[in-house]
Amino acid sequence: MALSFKNSKNSIEKLSTEHIDKSIMPTVLAEKGIDTLQEVFTRSDKYEWYNNYSDENFSIVDDNKNISVNEKQLNLTQEVNSQFIPFELSRYYDGIDLMEMSFRVHYVNAEGGEHYSTPINVTYSENKIRFGWLVDEYATALEGDLKFEIVANGTNEKGQNYIWKTRPNGKVNILKSLSGNGVIKPDEDWYTQFVTLIDGKVNEARQAAKEAKTSADNAQSSANRAQGVVDGAKDEILQQVTGSLNEQLTTALLNYYTKQQVDNLIKNIDLTEALKEVNDKIDKIDGLAKFKVEYDDTTKTIKFYNGEDLIKSITINTDPSTQWVSSYNKIVDEKVKTGTDAVKQELATFKTKTEQDLAAIHKDVDGLPETLNTQYYKKPETDALLNKKASTESVEGIKNEVSVMKSSVQQMEGNVTALSGDVTRIEDIVNKINEKPSNTYEATYVDNVFSLLENGEVKNQFTIVGGGGSGADSTTITIERITPESLVVLLDALTNIEFNFTSVDSAGDTTGNATATWKVGNTKVATSTVIQGKNSFDITPHLKIGANTIRMTVTDSFGTVSAKTWTITVVEFKIESNFDDTLFYSDEVIFRYTPYGNISKQIVFKLDGQQIATIGTSVTGRQMTQTIPKKPHGAHLLEVYMTAEINQQSVKSNSIFKDIIYIEPTNNTPVIGCSISKFEVKQYNTYNIKYVVYDPEHNPSTITLYENEKLLSTLKVDRTGQTWSYKSASTGAKNFKNQMP
Known part of the structure; x- marks a missing residue:
């Protein structure tokens, strides 16, 4: 049984007074149930936090990734967000800190339906991670065993995809809750008894009200009589106190003069003699x-x-004395000597350097006439000779011909470059002819079932009805791709495979839902229910970097089978930047960024919607820089993204948005910078809108936040980066603005 911190402390203090060998102290504490080392858990801001949910019955994930569900966890069908299941697991696996990844709970119900749930109330210590699974209505929709696993997604230090999973042995039993067929209708006897009971209660209420009124009347009469007694006593006490007080004041003031008496006494005092004596004494003082x-x-x-x-x-x-003069002269001589020594040293150095320079100049100047005669041509004679050998018109003609030839050469270089590009593309096409091997088809017919196999996998299968008026019904499955057969997607991008499905019997009636089995390569990854009409399946968690062959095999309720395949190529193609747009700039800006993707690509820079630069590069994973020109006072939105051609398909990377604030010292116009122009967030979730405010005349500045022209709050902010944590309480499009009054 675990002890509280207070009980643990008291137990330790008690043990410290006993004569116990210190070497066995940890063992004794452990035997008494006292934690000798308590871990401190810190709350994570990456996940939703609920203050009201708590449960100390942790389910444990051991180092072998096994999930041990606490036996006290109980769930019923139709429950919604009422069961909070806490988990505890190690923070580090093979050196990877799982807190840098994103956790999800992947569960499958008794009928094979699957869903994902994001943990809440995530905390972490130096070695452990704790979080809660808030069981939603999807998990409790069906009774039976609910199997689940814990998944952590992210990237490693090289930016490569990272997926960590527990063993899929987590299981929660969903019990069937109480449900009926409607409300029981009362009979007439029940109604009569109910009316009689209500009448009795009404009569009791009336009698109680009557008694309460009588009590209130009696209380009012008593209150009136009491008020009369109080008023009489008050007057009597007032008279007695007033008379006694007047008598005491008269007696006490007999020993004091009145103001009139004091004024009369002062008026009769003669100070002439006293003042005469004072004036005589003053006259005798010269001062x-x-x-x-x-x-x-x-x-x-x-x-x-x-x-x-x-x-x-x-x-x-x-x-001055002789001693003072001698001492002063020594001080002056020392200061003069210190000053002149430094000047003398500088003059000596300057003199030496000047003499060396003059010697070199003399050497060059002294031989200048001879140098001019032997190593240079005289300009008049040279011009005459050149004009004789080649006139100006001839030279200009040659220059023009050279320019024409240069232009022709440049055109030829362009043609050669274009031809080289065509040859390269042709080589790529030729090289890729054998990359995808040809398909092998085989047909079988066993027990009235016709099967068409593609590379050993069932591509289509149906039952052929026998003769003689008997035999099973046959069905026809039609699968139409909505998602193209070949697709290129970016790493971590949401990838849904969409298709239309129909299955009809020989009479033309639909056969209901079907079951789809999904494979990536030769590995089965999931099953799903297929409905008549449009379907969508999220294949994102099962894709890896490179080419992925997706095969969907659909079996309808009659056992007829059909299959479709897709080829999805996942590429790591992204751009990142840690540029700080909460700072203020007054000149050109050096923008640092890092492109990813080991292919030839174009990096596009747009400022305020206008393209200012395009850089071609094959660099991946290495920081690059771009100079952004100086702009007028205000905020200017920079967008940076990449484009490329992959498998003859154009792809575009994510975009980086930075709102760069340019400041002019003489301009006092306030500026608000915010790189977020639009975003999507689920209802009741929080989205952090980052912004910065610059007001030359005020710091801190006053700013107002609006939603659809409705004032939400007024704040005082300084010139550092700010965050507006917005939580949506309703759905739909909204307009936001932050402005200064």
Whole structure:
């Protein structure tokens, strides 16, 4: 039995007071059920979180990928989101951190129908991962065993596809819930009893109301009488308190003068004699009124006077002493020496360098006349000789002919290049002739069943009705592809195979639903139910990089079989960039990006919808750069994507959108940058809209968020990247905007 943290702490403190050998302490703690090392789990923001769901009965995934479902987990049909099944598994497998992947629960019901569910409440510690499976209505639609496995999808460090799965031995038993055939209709006796019961209850309610009214009237009379008593007591107490208070105040004020009495006393006081004595004393004080100072510059003398009387005379000697002069001269000489030494050193270096340069110049200049005569031609004589040998008109003619020949050569180079491209394409076609081997067909007829085999697989199968008016009915299956037979898709892109299906018997009536078996190569990957009409099947989880041969074999309710194949080529063709568009730029921008796809491709750059550059390259997995030109003040949307030709089909990669903010120092117009122009999100799910605000005059700035012109919130934001976490409460198209008031 597990202990709480508080009980574990108390147990440890109790053990610490006992005389126990420290070497056996972990064993003792373990025997008492105390965790000696508790892991701390952190909540993951990648998955939906519900505060109200919790369950400590974990189902465990061991290191061999076996799922041990906790026996306390119980599910009933028709339940919807009422069962929360928690799981715990190791975080690392073969060094791969599964928290970097995306988890899903893949389940199959008792009739073979399958579906996927995304975990909720995902947490992780240093070594473990925990999450919950919220069982939805698809999983509880049918009673019986619900088998499931846990799948983690993602890419490894090289960008290659990564799929991790548990063993498909997880199983939950779905019990049948209570269901009936309608509400039981009451008979007349039941109705009579019900009416009698209701009448009795009504009479009881009336009697209770009557008694309550009487009690209320009595209470009102008592309240009125009590109010009269209170009012009388209040008046009596007020009179008594007032009389007593007046008497006490009169007695207390007998020892104090009134204001009028004080004013009369002050008016009769004579201060003449007292003030005369004070004035006499003041007159005898000279103070600073007669104090003065004089300075004689000739004699360097300061004299202090009180009126005309000399108080003090001081002579100032300004001649410095011999000791002071000697000390001062030493300081000055040292500073002069320090300054002149540095100047002398610089002058000596400059002198040496100047002398070397002058020597080199003299060497060149001294021999200049001889050099001109021996190594150069005089211009007049040279021009005359050239004009004699070849006139200007002849030279211009030759230049024109050379230009024509150059143009012809360039045209020929273009023709050769185009011809080379044609030859290359022809070689590719020729080389691919034998890539797909020819099909081998075989027909068999056993027990009235005709089978057409393609490469050993049943392509079509039907029953041939015998003669004599007996024999089983025959059916005709028609499968029409909607998805082309050959298809090129990008890695991780959703790939649905669509087709039309009909099956009719000899009378022309439809035979109902059929069962489809799906194979990728020679491996069976799934079964599905096929309905009459349009069908769609998600083949994405079963595809790998390269060519995939998909074979669907359909068997109708009469046992007739038909098959169709598709070839789907999966290519890793994507572009990534960690460019930070939350920063502000005032000049050209260096945009860094990384293309993926080991083929020749074109990288297209568009700014504000206008194409500004196209780069051809075969580079894959290596960072490249592109210079984006300076633009006016404001936000400018950059789109970057790749195009290529794969198996004679044009493909386009994902697009990178970055809203680049250009700033002009003298422009005070606010700017809002947001690279998200449109998005899709499921109802009640959260989508993070990232944006940044630049207001030259305010930081933080005030911003308002709107949905369909409805104000959602007003915020104060700084100039760093911001996130608007939007949760959709309804379906349909919506318009969003963030603006500054």
